[in-house]
Structures are given as structure tokens and as C-alpha cells.
Amino acid sequence: METISIEGTPKTPTITFDTGKGFLEIKGRSIPENSIEFYKPLVDWLEKYAAKPQSATNVNIQLEYFNTSSSKCILDVFKKLEAINKGGSQVTINWYYEEDDEDMLEAGEDYQAIINVPFKMVQVEE
Amino acid sequence: MMLDIYDFYDKMERNNIMLSFKGDITSELLTSILQIMESKLDNLQEEPKIKKKVYNVLVECLQNLYHHMDEVAPEQNDKIRSAIFMIGKLDNQYNIITGNYIKNENVAGLKKRLEDINLLSKEELKEYYKAVLNNGEMSLKGGGGLGMIDIARKTGEKLNFNFSPVDNTFSFFTLNIKISQ
Numbered sequence: 001m002e003t004i005s006i007e008g009t010p011k012t013p014t015i016t017f018d019t020g021k022g023f024l025e026i027k028g029r030s031i032p033e034n035s036i037e038f039y040k041p042l043v044d045w046l047e048k049y050a051a052k053p054q055s056a057t058n059v060n061i062q063l064e065y066f067n068t069s070s071s072k073c074i075l076d077v078f079k080k081l082e083a084i085n086k087g088g089s090q091v092t093i094n095w096y097y098e099e100d101d102e103d104m105l106e107a108g109e110d111y112q113a114i115i116n117v118p119f120k121m122v123q124v125e126e
Numbered sequence: 127m128m129l130d131i132y133d134f135y136d137k138m139e140r141n142n143i144m145l146s147f148k149g150d151i152t153s154e155l156l157t158s159i160l161q162i163m164e165s166k167l168d169n170l171q172e173e174p175k176i177k178k179k180v181y182n183v184l185v186e187c188l189q190n191l192y193h194h195m196d197e198v199a200p201e202q203n204d205k206i207r208s209a210i211f212m213i214g215k216l217d218n219q220y221n222i223i224t225g226n227y228i229k230n231e232n233v234a235g236l237k238k239r240l241e242d243i244n245l246l247s248k249e250e251l252k253e254y255y256k257a258v259l260n261n262g263e264m265s266l267k268g269g270g271g272l273g274m275i276d277i278a279r280k281t282g283e284k285l286n287f288n289f290s291p292v293d294n295t296f297s298f299f300t301l302n303i304k305i306s307q
Contacts, residue, residue, distance in 0.1 A: 010157060010160075010161065011157060031160075031185050031189075033153050033156070033189055033192055033193070064178075065178070065181060065182060065185065067182075067185050067186060067189060068186060068272035068273050068275075068276045069189065071259060071272060072259060072272070075259055075260065098174065100173075100174065100175045101174070101175065101178060102175075103178065103179065103182065103280055104178075106252070110252070110255065110256050110259065113256060114256060114259070114260050126174050
């Protein structure tokens with residue numbers, strides 16, 4: 001079990017994945033021109049983790065901005081989590097949004113409608 | 127003929143252009159432009175809600191240009207690898223205007239796509255966005271046709287666009303996006 005992390009940049013988020021604790025966090029901005037390249041390592045780690053997951057997996061998504069190029073990749077990440085949830089680990093996705101950021105709340109609800117994993121919408125102050 | 131730079135300046139001033147650029151759209155350029163615009167929005171002390179909307183829509187508009195460049199002109203030094211964009215604020219409304227070359231054969235398809243988006247209500251746009259998000263198709267860099275839908279959804283306005291014929295091969299595509307407070 002290990003912790004994997006990617007440090008954030010002005011266009012990409014900080015990713016922390018503690019496989020021992022079953023904790024994944026994506027935080028910051030996700031607006032790269034090429035999202036597939038950026039998200040590939042995370043999708044690969046989730047694939048590995050899926051073979052031997054913890055009994056519970058908690059996921060925090062705390063994005064300030066994300067572009068449409070990232071949105072399909074984030075869906076891919078959620079689809080991996082959906083498979084992990086089916087495979088016996090209890091997955092919870094915490095979707096953070098700032099108080100008056102209706103667009104970010106709606107984006108969370110869009111995913112919630114597509115993905116069969118419990119979502120928690122978490123409002124934070126600005 | 128000498129370019130009348132004052133005339134240029136005056137027009138930009140009257141339209142309250144905050145930033146404009148013409149040239150090759152690179153990833154590094156976009157990083158800088160986004161940083162500049164973010165600090166301008168901070169200086170204007172915009173509400174976080176407006177600031178986020180403008181920033182989000184700007185990212186989509188500029189990345190559209192960026193992804194489009196490779197489609198039109200894969201060769202590095204091509205003259206048509208050039209685009210223009212302007213960002214202005216007039217009467218509490220932000221305007222993002224972009225212009226780029228498009229192959230004539232692609233005009234009809236894009237026009238149809240934009241017209242179709244313009245027919246949709248807010249609720250229909252939401253459903254359409256989810257359908258395209260979940261259709262499993264992805265372009266090489268991850269785009270996959272969500273950009274324009276997202277812009278229409280976030281601005282709540284119809285997409286205002288135009289195609290001007292240039293020659294037998296190209297037209298010039300203009301998009302004018304309004305973000306009201």
C-alpha cells in the first residue's frame with residue numbers, strides 16, 4: 001500500500017491517493033488542454049487499486065474550475081470508482097462546491113445522475 | 127499603407143477591450159492570458175460568481191481556438207495558424223469574441239451544430255450535455271464536443287456566430303459570447 005501524489009499546477013489539480021486508507025483527493029483546477037494525458041496515471045492507479053481495494057473508499061473532489069476536456073476524464077475516473085463500488089468497497093464521492101457556485105453544484109449533479117455511487121454535495125464557504 | 131494605430135486604439139477604447147491578441151495560439155500563451163485575465167477580474171472586484179463564470183467560459187473559448195489550430199493547419203509555420211480574440215466589458219456585460227479560419231467543407235457541419243444548440247432550452251441543454259458527456263466518444267485530447275454546449279449552458283445566451291468566406295479553401299469563423307451579470 002502506498003500514497004501516490006501529483007503536485008498541482010496553474011492548469012492541473014493536486015491529486016493524492018492513499019491506497020492504504022482508501023482515500024483519493026482531487027483538488028484545485030483542472031483546465032489542461034490535454035486532459036487524457038494528465039488523467040491517465042490516475043485511471044491506471046485506480047485499475048490497480050480495484051484488484052485489492054479497502055473496505056471503504058472515500059473520494060474528495062474539490063475543484064475550483066474544470067474545463068470540458070477534463071469533464072470526460074473525470075467521468076472515466078468515476079466509472080472506475082463505480083466498478084470498485086460494485087466490487088465490494090463502499091465508495092463515497094464528496095463533491096465540494098462554493099456557496100454561490102451554482103455551475104459547480106450542477107456539474108456535480110450531472111455526474112450524480114450518470115454514476116451509480118453515493119454522492120455527497122458539500123457546500124463550503126468562499 | 128500605414129496602419130492607423132490611433133483609430134485602432136480608439137475603437138478598442140470605445141468598446142472597452144480589456145485584452146486582445148492575434149497570432150498562433152499555444153498552450154503557454156493560454157496560461158499567460160488566463161493569468162492576466164484572472165488578475166484583471168480580481169482588480170475589478172467582481173463577485174466570485176461572475177468571476178468564475180467569465181473565467182470558465184473564457185477557458186472554453188480559448189481552448190476551442192487552440193484545439194482547432196491543429197485541425198486546420200498541422201504545419202507549424204502556416205499563416206492560417208493564426209486566430210484572434212478580444213475580451214471586453216461594456217455596460218456590465220462581458221464579451222468574448224474569437225475568430226479563426228475554418229475549412230469551407232466544415233462550415234455547414236459546425237453551423238448546423240451551433241444552430242441545433244441554439245434551439246435548446248436550459249433544461250434541454252443540461253440533458254444534451256449529459257448525453258454527450260456519457261457517449262464514450264473522445265477526441266484525441268479529450269474535447270469531445272462539449273465546449274459549445276457548456277458555453278451556451280453557462281452563459282444562458284444564444285451562441286452568436288458568423289462565417290465569412292475567405293477563398294476557395296477557407297472561411298473565417300467568428301463567435302461572440304456575452305456574459306451578463
